[in-house]
Amino acid sequence: MKLSVSFITLAVAAVASARTFTVKNSCSYTVWPAIYTQRNPNGTAAPSPDHATGWSANPSSQVQFSVPDNWTAGRIWGRTECNFGGSSGPNSCITGGCNGGLECSKTSGTGVPPASIAEFTLSGGGTTDNYDVSLKDGFNIPMRITNSVGCDQPTCSSDLNPNCPSPLIVKDSSGKIAGCKSACAANLDPDPNNSPNCCTGSHDKPATCPSSGVQYYNYFKKPCPATYAYAYDESSGALHYCAASKKADYTIEFCP
Ligand SMILES: *[C@@H]1O[C@H](CO)[C@@H](O)[C@H](O)[C@H]1NC(C)=O
Ligand SMILES: *[C@@H]1O[C@H](CO)[C@@H](O)[C@H](O)[C@H]1NC(C)=O
Numbered sequence: 001m002k003l004s005v006s007f008i009t010l011a012v013a014a015v016a017s018a019r020t021f022t023v024k025n026s027c028s029y030t031v032w033p034a035i036y037t038q039r040n041p042n043g044t045a046a047p048s049p050d051h052a053t054g055w056s057a058n059p060s061s062q063v064q065f066s067v068p069d070n071w072t073a074g075r076i077w078g079r080t081e082c083n084f085g086g087s088s089g090p091n092s093c094i095t096g097g098c099n100g101g102l103e104c105s106k107t108s109g110t111g112v113p114p115a116s117i118a119e120f121t122l123s124g125g126g127t128t129d130n131y132d133v134s135l136k137d138g139f140n141i142p143m144r145i146t147n148s149v150g151c152d153q154p155t156c157s158s159d160l161n162p163n164c165p166s167p168l169i170v171k172d173s174s175g176k177i178a179g180c181k182s183a184c185a186a187n188l189d190p191d192p193n194n195s196p197n198c199c200t201g202s203h204d205k206p207a208t209c210p211s212s213g214v215q216y217y218n219y220f221k222k223p224c225p226a227t228y229a230y231a232y233d234e235s236s237g238a239l240h241y242c243a244a245s246k247k248a249d250y251t252i253e254f255c256p
Contacts, residue, residue: 017068017069017070018050018066018067018068018069019066019067019068019069019071019122019247019248019249019250020064020065020066020067020249021049021064021065021066021067021076021249021250021251021252022062022063022064022249022250022251022252023057023062023063023064023076023251023252024061024062024251024252024253024254025057025058025059025060025061025062025078025253025254025255026059026060026253026254026255026256027059027141027142027254027255028059028255029059029080030056030057030058030059031057031078031079031080031141031254032054032055032056032057032078032079032080032082032093032096032102033054033055033057033076033077033078033079033252033254034053034054034076034077034078034079034096034098034104034109034111035048035049035051035052035053035054035074035075035076035104036053036074036075036098036104036106036109036110036111037049037071037072037073037074037106038072038073038074039107045106046072046073047068047070047071047072048068048071048074048106049065049066049067049068049071049074050065050066050067051063051065052103053100053103053104053105053106053109054079054098054100054101054102054103054104054109055102055103056082056102057078057254067120067122068122069122069123069244069247070122070123071120071121071122072121072122072124073119073121074119074120074121074122075110075111075117075118075119075120075134076117076118076120076252077096077111077115077116077117077118077140078096078115078116078140078141078143078254079093079095079096079097079098079111079115080093080094080095080096080140080141080178080179081093081094081095081172081178082094082097082102084101084102088100088101088102089101090111090112094170094172094178094179095112095114095115095140095141095170095178095179096111096112096114096115096140096179097111097112098110098111098112113137113138113179113181113182113185114137114138114139114140114168114170114179114180114181114182114185115137115138115139115140115141115179116133116134116135116138116139116140116141116142116143116156117133117134117136117137118131118132118133118134118143118145118252119131119132119133119134119228120250122244123244124244126244127243127244127245128241128242128243128244129151129241129242129243129244129248130239130240130241131145131154131239131240131242131250132145132154132227132228132238132239132240133145133154133155133156133224133226133227133228134227134228135156135160135182135220135224135227135228135229136182136184136228136229136230136231136233137181137182137184137185138168138170138179138180138181138182138185138186139156139160139161139164139179139180139220140161140178140179140180141254141255142156142157142158142159142254142255142256143155143156143252143253143254143256144156144157144252144253144256145240145250145251145252145253146250146251146253147242147248147249147250147251148248148249148250149242149246149247149248149249151240151241151242151243151246151248152226152240152241152242154226154227154238154240155224155226155256156223156224156226156227157224157255157256158223158224160180160219160220160223160224161177161178161179161180162177163219164177164179164180164219165180165216165219167183167186167188168180168181168182168183168186168216168219169181180219180220182197182214182216182220182229182230183197183214183215183216183217184197184198184199184214184230184231188215196209196213196214197213197214197215197230198231199230199231199232205232206232206234206235209230209231209232211229211230211232211233211236214229214230217229217230221233221236226238226240
């Protein structure tokens with residue numbers, strides 16, 4: 001009797017410390033999702049999802065996995081037009097490729113712009129999940145984050161590729177527009193270390209890096225107002241919050 005009671009206690013503790021994430025591909029094309037978890041400041045591995053850091057997702061497919069509820073600075077994004085046959089590296093995909101190949105490196109596999117990115121810190125400060133859809137590095141696939149508890153559902157359902165302004169365009173080998181870089185990622189400033197697009201140098205504070213100084217900001221922000229479209233976009237409501245006590249499960253959907 002005593003043994004079964006402690007087994008139940010353990011089982012409940014295990015359930016309470018994890019969330020269920022679903023990554024769903026509603027696009028008509030294959031997406032290669034990727035996960036990256038920021039390392040601890042001392043370089044050791046931080047708590048991370050119980051899943052491969054990269055996989056192939058056919059149209060209309062989904063996977064589920066558990067994520068520790070102290071997942072910090074985690075990101076999930078989709079890669080397009082990948083071919084891991086030759087060299088496996090960031091150039092194995094037209095957009096979103098990472099160091100490592102199909103599975104992104106756990107130390108340096110953060111992904112190459114442009115990519116639409118779902119960002120999470122669960123139970124930040126012990127009390128709040130923080131999450132957003134980031135177009136800070138640009139856009140490649142329409143994306144939505146939903147959850148099981150009625151918190152915000154940031155969405156960018158528009159396809160921002162076809163009308164991408166020419167200085168931001170990334171094309172595939174057939175000439176199709178596959179991605180749209182942000183002005184920062186496209187390196188439109190002469191000096192990336194002192195850039196109003198990247199909020200660096202003398203523009204490294206919210207007060208000195210307003211969205212009005214970021215080229216093409218409205219191209220991304222107007223159709224997708226709930227997204228994070230440049231480095232200091234918090235004041236627009238781009239960062240979303242959900243009480244950690246609600247233990248939300250999250251779904252990241254491509255082409256919602
Ligand atoms: C590294 O940092 C993590 C948390 O940030 C800590 O749990 C771990 O003990 C540290 N490891 C070493 C070898 O210092
Ligand atoms: C994260 O949560 C796990 C499971 O509850 C725990 O073992 C671990 O120490 C926590 N790590 C950090 C860095 O808080």
